[in-house]
Amino acid sequence: MKKIIALAALAIVFTAQSASAQTTLKAVKDRGSLNCGSNGTLAGFGLPDAQGKWTGLDVDYCKALAAAVLGDPNKVKFVPLSAKDRFTALQSGEVDVLARNTTWTSSRDTSLGLNFVGVDYYDGQGFMVRKALKVNSALELNGASVCVQQGTTTELNLSDFFRAHNMQVKTVTFATANEAVKAYDAGRCDAYTTDASGLYAERLRLANADEHIVLPEVISKEPLGPAVRHGDDQWFDIAKWTLFALINAEELGMTQKNVDEMLKSANPDVKRFVGTEGNYGEQLGLAKDWAVQIVKAVGNYGEVFDRNVGATSPLKIDRGLNKLWNKGGIVYAPPVR
Amino acid sequence: MTMSEGDLAVMELRFVRAAMLESQPPPAGMRGAVGWLRENLLSTPFNITLTILIGLLFAWIVPDLIRFLLIDAVWSGADRDACRELVQNRTVGACWPFVFERWPYFVYGSYPLSERWRVDVFFVMLAIGVVWMLWLHAPRRGLGAIYFFAVVPITAFILLTGWRAIGLEPVDTVLWGGILVTIVVAWVGIVVSLPLGILLALGRRSPMPAVRLFSITFIEFVRGVPLVTVLFMASVMLPLFVPEQYSPDKLLRALVGIALFASAYMAEVVRAGLQAIPKGQFEGAMAVGLGYSQMMRLIILPQALKITIPNIVNTYIGLFKDTTLVFIVGIFDFLHTVEVSRIDPKWASPVTSTTGYAVAAIFYLIFCYAMSRYARATEARLGLSDRR
Numbered sequence: 001m002k003k004i005i006a007l008a009a010l011a012i013v014f015t016a017q018s019a020s021a022q023t024t025l026k027a028v029k030d031r032g033s034l035n036c037g038s039n040g041t042l043a044g045f046g047l048p049d050a051q052g053k054w055t056g057l058d059v060d061y062c063k064a065l066a067a068a069v070l071g072d073p074n075k076v077k078f079v080p081l082s083a084k085d086r087f088t089a090l091q092s093g094e095v096d097v098l099a100r101n102t103t104w105t106s107s108r109d110t111s112l113g114l115n116f117v118g119v120d121y122y123d124g125q126g127f128m129v130r131k132a133l134k135v136n137s138a139l140e141l142n143g144a145s146v147c148v149q150q151g152t153t154t155e156l157n158l159s160d161f162f163r164a165h166n167m168q169v170k171t172v173t174f175a176t177a178n179e180a181v182k183a184y185d186a187g188r189c190d191a192y193t194t195d196a197s198g199l200y201a202e203r204l205r206l207a208n209a210d211e212h213i214v215l216p217e218v219i220s221k222e223p224l225g226p227a228v229r230h231g232d233d234q235w236f237d238i239a240k241w242t243l244f245a246l247i248n249a250e251e252l253g254m255t256q257k258n259v260d261e262m263l264k265s266a267n268p269d270v271k272r273f274v275g276t277e278g279n280y281g282e283q284l285g286l287a288k289d290w291a292v293q294i295v296k297a298v299g300n301y302g303e304v305f306d307r308n309v310g311a312t313s314p315l316k317i318d319r320g321l322n323k324l325w326n327k328g329g330i331v332y333a334p335p336v337r
Numbered sequence: 338m339t340m341s342e343g344d345l346a347v348m349e350l351r352f353v354r355a356a357m358l359e360s361q362p363p364p365a366g367m368r369g370a371v372g373w374l375r376e377n378l379l380s381t382p383f384n385i386t387l388t389i390l391i392g393l394l395f396a397w398i399v400p401d402l403i404r405f406l407l408i409d410a411v412w413s414g415a416d417r418d419a420c421r422e423l424v425q426n427r428t429v430g431a432c433w434p435f436v437f438e439r440w441p442y443f444v445y446g447s448y449p450l451s452e453r454w455r456v457d458v459f460f461v462m463l464a465i466g467v468v469w470m471l472w473l474h475a476p477r478r479g480l481g482a483i484y485f486f487a488v489v490p491i492t493a494f495i496l497l498t499g500w501r502a503i504g505l506e507p508v509d510t511v512l513w514g515g516i517l518v519t520i521v522v523a524w525v526g527i528v529v530s531l532p533l534g535i536l537l538a539l540g541r542r543s544p545m546p547a548v549r550l551f552s553i554t555f556i557e558f559v560r561g562v563p564l565v566t567v568l569f570m571a572s573v574m575l576p577l578f579v580p581e582q583y584s585p586d587k588l589l590r591a592l593v594g595i596a597l598f599a600s601a602y603m604a605e606v607v608r609a610g611l612q613a614i615p616k617g618q619f620e621g622a623m624a625v626g627l628g629y630s631q632m633m634r635l636i637i638l639p640q641a642l643k644i645t646i647p648n649i650v651n652t653y654i655g656l657f658k659d660t661t662l663v664f665i666v667g668i669f670d671f672l673h674t675v676e677v678s679r680i681d682p683k684w685a686s687p688v689t690s691t692t693g694y695a696v697a698a699i700f701y702l703i704f705c706y707a708m709s710r711y712a713r714a715t716e717a718r719l720g721l722s723d724r725r
Contacts, residue, residue: 040669043682048669050438050678052447052514079511079587080667085573092576094584178690185687204685208423314417314682 024096024228024235025069025285033075036062037095040080043201044309044317045101045121045224054078057308058099060298061120061226065097065242068290073297087112090229097239099226101197114227117240120301121225121309122321122330124218125157126196128203131213133190138217145170147180147189153220154194161219181205195222197309200317238284245291247333248273249300251324256299259292273336280336291336301331405430406695420686431692435684442678443696446514446669452506455496456517462489463524471711473718486528497521510588514669516700518588522595522660522670527653529596534603539633541608552604559601564662567594572666591663599656606648610641643719650712654705672697 028034038058039046046056063073079095090098091113101123102108104116127146129135138161148155150173162169172189174180181202184192194202199214206212228239249255252270254262263274271277275288282288298304302324309317323329362368366375378388409430411420418424420432436443445453466489469481497517499507513521540552559567571590579585585593614637622632642649664673678684679693 040667041677041680043680043685047680048442048447048514048677049681050442051450052442052445052512054447077509077511080669082665082667084569084665085667088573088577092584094576182687201680201682201685204417204682205687205689207421207687314685 024232025238028069028096032070033077034062034066034069034097035077035079035095036065037079037081037086037089037098037100038062039100040078042101042198044197044313044315046078046080046099055308057121057304058101058226060304060308061099061243061246062097064246064294064298064304065239067293067297068242068245068286069238071287071293087114090114090227093229096235097226097228101224102227104223104225104227108227113230115230115236116225116227117236118243118333119223119225119331120243120246121197121223123195123197123222123224125154125193125220125222126199126218127191127193127215128184128199128212129191129215131211135215138215138219139165139167141169141191142167143169144190145172145188147172147174147184147192149174149177149180149194157220158193177202197315197317200309200315204314234285238286241284241336242294244333245273245294245336246298246301246304247324247331248336249291249295250302251326251333254295254300255303256295259295263292269335405691407431417682417684417686417689420684420688422687429686429688431695432684432686432688433692435678435689435692436696438684439674439678439681443515443671443674445517446674447512448514448517449506449508449512452499452508455499455505455508459493459496459517460520462492463520490528493521510586513588515674516671518663518668519657519660519671521588522592522663523657525592526595526599526656526660530599530603530652530656531649533596533600535607535638537600537604538607538611541604542611556601556604559598560605564595564598564659565665567598568662568666587666588668591666591668595656595660595663598659599652602652602655603649606645606652607641609648610643610645611637613644614640646712646716646719650708654708657704657708658701671700 036059038054038056040048040054042056044056046054046058049055059078062076062078066076067073079089081089081095081098081100086098086100086102087108089095098114099120101121102116103123104119108114109116127138127141129141129144135141141162146158146169148158148171155171155173158169158171172180172183174183177194177198180194181192183189185206192199192202196214196218203209203212203214226239226243228236252262252267252273254270254273259274262270263276265271265274268277272280274292275281275290279288281290284290287293299307305319305322306312309315310319319329321329322331325332363372366372379385407430409428410433411425411429411431412433414420414432414434419434420429422429441453445456448456466481466485469475469478470485475481495503496505497508497513498510499505501507537552537556540548541556543549543552568591571594572587575590576584618636618640619632622636627635660670661672663670664676669677675693675697679690
């Protein structure tokens with residue numbers, strides 16, 4: 001195992017050198033398309049629809065990035081990656097950006113050679129229970145049986161949480177999420193646990209979704225965000241500011257619909273944002289109207305959220321922590337200035 | 338011969354039938370449906386027990402299956418509400434509108450809408466080739482072989498990947514999916530593995546040490562690692578060692594991996610056939626002055642391949658189902674497109690997953706059963722000489 005890691009590390013160093021010979025921005029522009037590593041199998045984040053077109057929160061981020069860099073949100077090649085090969089794909093240069101519901105952790109940020117550009121979704125492990133159980137908090141789950149998919153960090157978090165609160169738990173494990181949900185629906189467990197975003201998706205598959213609630217507590221921090229390779233700061237900046245632009249657009253009240261009117265706005269913040277004042281786009285190595293392109297392509301962060309996972313999507317996930325900082329959430333972006 | 342008095346008396350009474358008797362049908366219990374039942378299902382107490390057990394098994398499974406797939410099934414609807422018991426107020430079986438809506442995706446994956454006719458043309462070309470090769474009374478089968486092994490692969494490659502010079506927009510293999518990918522992977526595996534497997538099998542029995550060593554090493558190495566590992570190495574490790582621009586296409590990597598993997602197994606199957614040929618056949622062939630290639634082509638391989646047909650088809654069927662493993666390297670084969678579709682929240686309901694998997698099961702059953710039936714017919718045809 002150690003040998004493999006050493007070999008992989010060597011390879012990473014080697015490819016990092018060959019990759020840095022040409023900047024990612026130039027490579028993307030020459031190629032005329034952005035290679036985006038994404039998840040093809042997660043509802044709301046990355047999933048092909050009936051026409052085979054990719055949809056989701058992560059997918060929209062890549063479209064925004066393509067709009068900012070190439071001026072066209074459709075110039076994205078989505079590379080479906082599994083949880084196992086996603087980091088190699090980024091390290092080896094197969095993809096330019098990894099937007100695949102990846103949890104930002106210290107080890108990934110450092111030893112894997114990644115730079116996380118920020119958080120596009122604050123997730124966390126939660127519980128789903130039957131309303132009939134009259135449980136309003138995860139702390140009332142003492143002695144409960146919980147259905148969980150085996151071999152994931154989910155299982156670990158579950159036992160940690162119950163141990164930390166001196167509570168008894170009976171875990172019932174299943175090889176796949178599908179089986180775990182089926183068993184929960186059949187009444188084999190009192191609760192089902194996975195990441196909160198997944199809970200909402202799974203809830204729809206139950207016989208009667210309205211009989212079940214997602215408890216408010218999250219027992220782990222899962223900040224999901226896009227990542228780029230170490231060693232190309234310009235590309236890192238572009239990826240980062242694409243995310244910030246989405247968030248700033250919502251804060252400034254810019255939407256896909258009103259973006260053209262906003263070009264005439266007298267608000268200095270908006271003027272800087274849309275590029276009618278200053279040269280903030282050029283500083284990034286992009287066009288003056290980079291932010292306008294982003295908003296035109298996918299809308300602001302709130303629109304992206306609502307369309308894919310929020311109120312107007314079938315998932316109907318509560319925005320919770322993912323509200324803007326001035327609306328009770330923790331989503332915040334530095335200003336364009 | 339002398340006759341006594343008594344004998345003569347009997348002689349008088351002797352009766353000789355002049356007309357043939359009408360042949361009588363066998364007793365009622367031995368013919369028709371009853372006779373068939375008695376002979377095939379109820380011949381011994383052991384068979385009677387087996388028949389009852391299997392009958393019970395069918396009675397247990399089939400009605401439920403029919404009820405789920407047909408009687409309780411939903412046939413039309415626009416989204417998940419159509420397939421939810423609470424909304425419909427009845428027992429809900431298979432959710433067919435989900436399959437209807439997703440069917441194009443199951444067939445083409447993300448292949449661009451405007452270019453999908455190219456995939457259709459490929460399917461038709463391949464179907465013509467398969468029929469031409471497999472239907473014994475087809476005209477000019479020699480031409481069919483050229484068509485199947487040369488014309489179709491080249492045209493299919495140009496057609497599916499695109500060629501700007503003749504106005505076909507290039508389509509990245511990342512966009513390929515569904516039945517298209519399953520067929521392409523299985524077809525390449527099947528077409529490559531038999532000739533390569535024969536070469537490897539001959540190489541393994543070759544008196545030349547270098548060739549033998551290479552064949553043995555290759556076969557034993559490939560058979561020693563799981564297919565998943567081969568695919569995983571190809572997709573995860575390979576890109577680390579070659580610069581990005583020279584890194585081969587993801588689908589191509591999987592194709593090569595699967596083709597080589599199937600070849601190693603095929604080599605062992607063919608070798609088993611070669612071992613079964615009596616030494617006299619080799620010696621006889623040499624005695625009449627045939628060279629190595631003539632001996633193999635005219636005497637040995639026809640016999641060896643004939644006795645290995647069941648195993649060859651067995652390997653093909655295994656290969657066809659192994660194609661589903663390409664999903665772990667992010668290629669959307671048929672099963673994976675079903676997997677992706679069942680997650681779609683638009684159709685989320687308790688029966689969606691089951692319906693999707695049922696469709697997948699039916700699909701693989703049809704293909705594998707067809708292969709197996711054709712192989713049995715071929716076996717029966719080639720085995721005529723042994724049953725004389």
